[in-house]
Amino acid sequence: MAFGVIQRRTGELPAEVTGFVGRTAELRQLVELLGQTRLVTVVGPGGVGKTRIALRAAARLAGHYTDGVCLVELTGLRDPELLAHTLATCLGLPERQSRDRLDVLLDHLRDRRIMLILDTCEHLVDACAMLTDVLLREARGVTVLATSRQPLDVPGEATLQIHPLPVDEGPAAGHAPGGDAVELFAQRAAAVVPGFAVTDRNRADVLSLCRRLDGIPLAIELAAVRLRTVPLRQLVDRLEDRFRLLTGGRRTALPRHQTLRTAIDWSYGLCEAPERLLWARLSIFAGTFDTGAVEEVCADSELPRTEIQETLIRLVDKSVVLRVDDGEGGTRYRLLDTLREYGAERGELGAERLRYVERYAGLARHFGGRFLDDDQLDRVQALHREHADIRAALEYAFALPGGDALAARLAGDLWGYWLLSGHLTEGRYWQTRVLQRFPQAGPERVRALCVRGALTMFQRDFGQAYADLNASADLGGGDTFAARACGFLQLLLAVQGCYADSAAAGAEAERRLCALGDHIGLSFLHMTRSFLSVVTGDADGALEHCARSWRRLGPHTREHWLSGYLFWVTGMAHLQRGAYDEAADALHQALRLKRAVGDPLGAAYVLESLSWLASELGRHERATVLLGAASAQWRRLGSTTRVGPALIERHQAVETAASVALGAERFTALLQSGAGSPLEAVVDFALGETEDAQDAQEGEDAEELEAAGPGAPGGADGLTRREREVAALVAQGLSNRQIADRLVLSKRTVDAHLEHILTKVGASSRTEIATRLAAGGR
Structure with missing residues (x-):
């Protein structure tokens, strides 16, 4: 899962599943x-092929945008x-900031060169126009490519009208015989x-059919499937016959939308x-759906559940419904907008809408x-x-007569989904x-x-x-969510450094949650109380709460x-006790889980802790890279490491120790290396699953190792750039582990480089490398 969101990566465009015909001009x-x-709107009627x-x-021009292409599907x-x-979600921006999302967007896009594709704008044309206008004025490197049935009418907009495919164009005009419409039908x-x-x-x-359908691609595809x-x-x-009824037998062309x-x-x-x-x-479905959803929402006495599957398959066969791969090996379906x-x-x-809302409420x-x-992960x-x-479903629920309570239950029961999926802003919106x-x-x-208080x-x-949390706790009495509000208050106060108040809130939460027998609330509370223990230096208390x-x-x-x-928290407690092996095991497991669930804030905390562990072991290069990555992530999330004096002091101590050990220049370079690396790459590096914290350097080392191979004896001149760096450090007496830390590589990559070096310079041991290098000339 991607950190914070579950989505297609920025820069990736959906693969074409059918052939593309014509449209050269x-x-x-x-x-x-x-x-x-910087703003082009592709305009045309439904079914003409704008998207x-x-x-x-966009695929042709993707290389011109250093920060990629982002598709925003608005259907x-x-x-x-x-x-x-x-849009922020499609860009992969985590929702850990409570600032206005437009401000977050502008901050993110202001210094980037990126293309945004706003697909299917016509039902949101005013909102799309206002957003686009702001983006173009405030972010000069942003280009917007929109598709719509009408222009956005924004200053600086260029429009490209898309017409139906031509019919009767000859090969001399650059078209297939009969035109592109005929070629589409044939395919x-x-x-x-x-x-x-x-x-x-x-x-x-074929010509008659394509001409009668006015060359409209969707109409041609619907006709072709009838064969x-x-x-x-x-x-x-x-x-x-169908068209003759509409035109009264006249050979008059219908308007294209009517065609x-x-x-x-x-x-x-x-x-x-x-x-x-x-x-x-x-x-009624706004997105994709599976057979189970169709049976639950669409079946009744008039259309029995036992007939749903076969009827759905027939609609797929007639190209009314499209089959799509869900990415997990399953099958889902969708309808085209038109x-x-x-x-x-x-x-x-009416009845279907109520069943629809009840399905998602369930x-x-x-x-x-x-x-x-x-x-948990599968369900989110x-x-x-x-x-x-x-x-x-939430919109329908709010619109149903007497549906407010159903809408409230649906929005509230999704509290864990808003949290795990990263949709914090949207979750707050629905609670409001x-x-x-x-x-x-x-x-x-x-x-x-x-729920709003927790997300906030x-x-x-x-x-x-x-x-919010205080109001919920005061209003709720014996309500489960009021008791959970006390637990969230305990964490909130601990993060703010109000330790005595945090302990009091935790005690009240435990009293209420125990009375209710709330398994979820108590499990969460024990974790937050373990956090309070670790930030106040009580390692044994932290481990006990974790165990509970x-x-x-x-x-x-x-x-x-x-x-x-x-x-x-377990790793932090072991670190405080000096049990470094146990700390490493716990922190690595924490990082794997945070990567799997897509929690960038949690991952940043773990990376920070791993940097402290590396510092304790004297691995200052590694500590600095991890510290830089964690700090950059917090800046991006609008978060902070300030969760108690002890942890602030630890952070500062690691920075000082690394700066002294490495020197200011080396320390700054490694800090920037970690800060500039993608979070996924740093996590892989922290877990020892990649050779480098930076994707580019990792790919470079892998390519060098593969291309160079062990080679044959031939002196120092045959060494690659990386092999020369490794050889120089070997000659200085550094171990493979020290070289790995210095170059921010994994030890196994250094081992492979060293094997190649020994072969190429004709040395039988590391001690001979310095001599061979000197003899060969560096």
Whole structure:
């Protein structure tokens, strides 16, 4: 899992799953426009292929943007208030800051050269326009490529109108015989009828069909799939009949939007009654869905659950529903926007909407109630795949008559999801909406205050967090979330250095949670009390509280998030006691869990602790790299190491010791090396899973080792740059471990380099290397 978010990496664009036809002139124009202006909107009707063209152009230009290309898919977003948040999430910005997300975005983008692709803007056109206007004015290295059915109307915007594919263009004009529309039909037809080709015998029918569909790609693809069951000639005749009804028999062309509508009407009419019913009901899904979700939401007496699977498969066969890989070996489905809009017009979805909300409320209730179960990571990843529909379910719940309580329960039960997935800002947003609906004391308000306070604490807005948590604890009495609010207060006060107040809050939390028998709350409380012990120097007390939490989780737990913090505190306690092997084991396990669950703040704390351990062992180069990485991560998260005087002093002591041992210049260089490395690379380095903390250097060393090989004796002239560095340090008498620390490599990489050096200079031992180098001339 990526740190903080579960998503496609910035710079990665989705792979094309079908052939790309034509659009040579449009692509050239789009590339030229992007070279001339920083905002280009690809405009055209639904189904014309705007997204495909934009992604093709972005792929061609990706190398021009040093900070990559970021695709922001807006189809599933319905609330314009979450637009900046959605963009920040796609950029991989963690949500540990409570600042306005637009400010965070601008700070991140201001000095970057990056392309942002805002795909499908028409339903959020005002919000997209305002955001784009601000981005272009404040971040001069940002280019925005938008797709929309209408322009954004932002100063400096260039638009590229995308028209349907040409029909009847000849080869001399740079098109396939019959035009790109015919070529598209031929490719899609061959995919459903193996061996299909456009020949002299059927060319007139294909031309007629493509011309009647006005060259609109989506309409052509819907028609081509019908060849599975209908011969081409009959297909053309049926389509002509449909259009003749609309034009009154005149050979008048319909407006293009009506052409597409007619093609979809025609496809809809050819569906059987269960297929039409399911098509309409599937339109309720905002994102992708699996068969289980369809059965739960769409099945009733009119469309029995036993018929769902087969009916869904038939819609896939007719290209109404698209099959997508979920990345985990499973299958999910989605509707194209145009077909979803059409389906939504085809039925009243009152009962389906209620089942839809209840489905996601059930998933949230299960997750919230079993937050610490072994399948925690699997379930948070599964919820992330449903994120667009979680949003839609919350919107529907707030809109349902009498649905406020259901919305409050859904938003509150997702407290652990907001936390683990990194969607802290969005989680706070939904709790605020709940609080607006429930201004008076009651369980909904108590829960929303507790959840918002906890999320706010992790964003380090301590004043707001304290106000929310204190209010929840005071209002709730015997409510579970009021008791948990006391536990969160204990952690908040410990982080702020208010140790006596923290202990008092912890005691109150334990009293309430024990009375309720709240397993989740008590497990979390023991971890936070162990943290209080370790920051006050009570290593034995920290280990005892950790043991109490472990006993609750079970000896073979596969829970990740809380366990990661328990291992971290355990490692810190062992470090305080001077048990360095035990500290290393615990901290490495903590880092593995934080990497798996995607917790950048937790990873930063562990990296800091590992730097202290390295300092205790005299490995100052390694300590400095890890310290730089941790400090950079905290700056990025808007966080701090100031969680108690003892830990502040330890941090400063490590910095001082490293600076003295290495010298100011070397210390600064290594600190910057750690700060400039990606978090994932530093974590791999800290765990000994890569050769270098910097990806570029790691790749360089790996390439050198592979390309150079052990070689044959030939003197020092045959050594690579890295081998010369290693050889020079060997000649100075450094051990392989010391060389690894000095060059910020793993020991096994140094071992491999040394083996190559011995072979190349014809030495039989390390002591001969200095002599051979001197003889060969350095």
